[in-house]
Amino acid sequence: MDAVFTPTHFLRHNRPLRAALIDDQPWFVARDLALLIGHKLEDRIVHRLDADQTRTVALVYAAGEPQPTLMLSESGIYAALIYYRHPENRSLRRWITGEVVPALRGEAEKPEPRRSLLRWERQEVAMLHWQDCLWVRFSDMPFLLESGYPRAKLRRPRLLGLWSRRP
Numbered sequence: 001m002d003a004v005f006t007p008t009h010f011l012r013h014n015r016p017l018r019a020a021l022i023d024d025q026p027w028f029v030a031r032d033l034a035l036l037i038g039h040k041l042e043d044r045i046v047h048r049l050d051a052d053q054t055r056t057v058a059l060v061y062a063a064g065e066p067q068p069t070l071m072l073s074e075s076g077i078y079a080a081l082i083y084y085r086h087p088e089n090r091s092l093r094r095w096i097t098g099e100v101v102p103a104l105r106g107e108a109e110k111p112e113p114r115r116s117l118l119r120w121e122r123q124e125v126a127m128l129h130w131q132d133c134l135w136v137r138f139s140d141m142p143f144l145l146e147s148g149y150p151r152a153k154l155r156r157p158r159l160l161g162l163w164s165r166r167p
Contacts, residue, residue, distance in 0.1 A: 003022075003057075003058070004058045004059070004060050004066045005020040005022060005057055005058070005059055005060070006020070006059070006060055007019060007020045007029065007059050007061075008020065008103070008104060010099075010100050010103070012036060012092070012095060015032070015035055015036055016032055017029070017032045017033065017036060017096075017100065018032050018059070019100060019104055020057070020059065020071070020104075021104045021105065022057065022071075025073060025074065026073075026074045026100070026101050026104045026105070027055070027057065027071040027072065027073055027074075028071060028072050028073075028074075028076075028077050028096075029059070029069055029070070029071060029072075030042035030045060030046060030054070030069075030070040030071060030072050031069075031070070033045065033072060033077060033080060036092060037080070037081065037084050037086060037088075037089060037092065038084075038086065039084065042070060045072075045080045045083075045084070046070065046072075048079070048080070048083050049072070049076045049079055049080065050076075050079075052073070053072060053073045053075055053076030053079060054070065054071065054072055054073070054076060055070075055071050055073075056068050056069065056070055056071070057069055057071050074101065077096060078093065081093050113128050113129065113130035113135075114128070114129045114130075115127070115128055115129075116128075116129060125140050126140065
């Protein structure tokens with residue numbers, strides 16, 4: 001238990017479900033799941049799961065010290081929902097699958113900006129890939145505009161022709 005994680009809090013019917021992304025996999029606090037499915041002791045749930053579906057992790061909360069917390073993997077959550085059948089568990093599974101897991105993975109998918117070099121003929125321009133866009137330094141813009149790459153002819157839409165003068 002060397003690493004310390006900060007959980008992400010989710011609410012369902014005013015009950016918390018804390019989760020963390022550990023090694024690119026979602027892990028959930030066993031106690032929170034037990035309360036969500038109507039069981040007070042998470043030990044009963046953990047007893048029925050495989051060893052690779054549970055682990056103890058140090059979680060740090062808002063103002064406290066790291067605490068060892070029993071966690072369930074994503075497959076462990078789904079197995080627990082199958083073992084303890086309840087009509088509400090179907091909508092709980094849909095909520096976890098549709099909202100919680102994508103939100104956890106979305107937090108992890110904040111890629112760092114990457115640098116690249118765009119080369120053509122005898123010219124080079126430094127580019128930055130960030131937020132699904134290519135970024136160019138402002139100081140390189142005059143160089144790009146003067147480079148003489150083919151420019152597309154601009155066409156005026158027919159609607160603009162009504163308001164603009166024709167040559």
